[in-house]
Amino acid sequence: SPGEESKNMQGLSSLLEFLAEMGFGRVDAVAALGGGTVCDMAGFAAASYLGGIDLFVFPTTVAFSMSCATQGEWRLNLASGRGMAGAVRQPRAVLCDADSFSTLPMEQYCAGLADAVRCGLACDRAMFEMLEVGSYDIEEIVARVLAHRSNALEDAAKEPGRADLLSLGEPLAAALERASDYELLRGEALAAALYALAQAGGDKRLKDRVYRILTINGLPWKCSVPADDVIAALPFGEGGTARLVLPRKVGRSEVWEAPSSEAREYIKRGLAD
Numbered sequence: 001s002p003g004e005e006s007k008n009m010q011g012l013s014s015l016l017e018f019l020a021e022m023g024f025g026r027v028d029a030v031a032a033l034g035g036g037t038v039c040d041m042a043g044f045a046a047a048s049y050l051g052g053i054d055l056f057v058f059p060t061t062v063a064f065s066m067s068c069a070t071q072g073e074w075r076l077n078l079a080s081g082r083g084m085a086g087a088v089r090q091p092r093a094v095l096c097d098a099d100s101f102s103t104l105p106m107e108q109y110c111a112g113l114a115d116a117v118r119c120g121l122a123c124d125r126a127m128f129e130m131l132e133v134g135s136y137d138i139e140e141i142v143a144r145v146l147a148h149r150s151n152a153l154e155d156a157a158k159e160p161g162r163a164d165l166l167s168l169g170e171p172l173a174a175a176l177e178r179a180s181d182y183e184l185l186r187g188e189a190l191a192a193a194l195y196a197l198a199q200a201g202g203d204k205r206l207k208d209r210v211y212r213i214l215t216i217n218g219l220p221w222k223c224s225v226p227a228d229d230v231i232a233a234l235p236f237g238e239g240g241t242a243r244l245v246l247p248r249k250v251g252r253s254e255v256w257e258a259p260s261s262e263a264r265e266y267i268k269r270g271l272a273d
Contacts, residue, residue, distance in 0.1 A: 006037055056095070066112065101138060117191065179230045
């Protein structure tokens with residue numbers, strides 16, 4: 001069944017038992033056709049069964065096509081919290097057919113674009129400008145994001161900071177999700193996080209451009225979650241150091257390390273009305 005409530009160890013156990021009953025061996029493969037729930041479950045099963053068998057991923061949502069499909073990390077929920085069980089298995093291939101996006105509710109389609117906005121803001125000015133004027137081919141957008149993610153993973157050993165840039169908006173987006181009791185879609189939380197970081201930096205032109213790209217693509221720039229609740233949900237320990245990726249201008253971001261207290265104040269400034 002669709003939804004986060006299905007991403008659990010009981011469902012995984014059923015999948016593994018099915019693979020065993022059907023006599024799957026090391027030469028066989030799992031193919032995942034669907035959104036995040038289906039692909040996380042199938043990916044975890046492929047990573048676990050017989051120590052790992054091949055996996056092919058056919059994502060059918062904008063969000064999963066761009067944000068998760070190439071990372072090879074699959075997450076399930078525990079009673080203690082979301083995404084607390086993880087397994088790693090790189091897909092043999094990720095195949096996206098943008099025609100499947102036509103089946104999505106508009107709210108989910110728009111939320112899926114948040115990762116493309118993030119990627120454009122972080123490192124791809126041309127893609128940002130396509131989205132900013134609402135003139136783009138969704139297949140090209142997905143392909144560009146996938147290329148950036150794949151290249152970042154391949155180059156991580158030579159240039160460790162590059163992959164970090166594509167995490168722009170984290171962990172603020174995760175904190176917004178938690179503080180909203182997961183009523184916000186992931187893409188909606190990410191959109192609000194991107195605007196907050198742009199506002200916190202004090203560059204009015206950048207803030208205005210982020211506002212424009214979000215609104216023209218049906219994404220929220222603010223949410224109703226109280227700022228204090230969001231700050232409390234951040235994973236920055238007292239007295240430690242926080243690591244954030246900050247937008248500096250369209251197409252360029254950088255990693256910022258600061259005391260946790262300073263990072264919280266920075267984010268709080270961005271969340272202010």
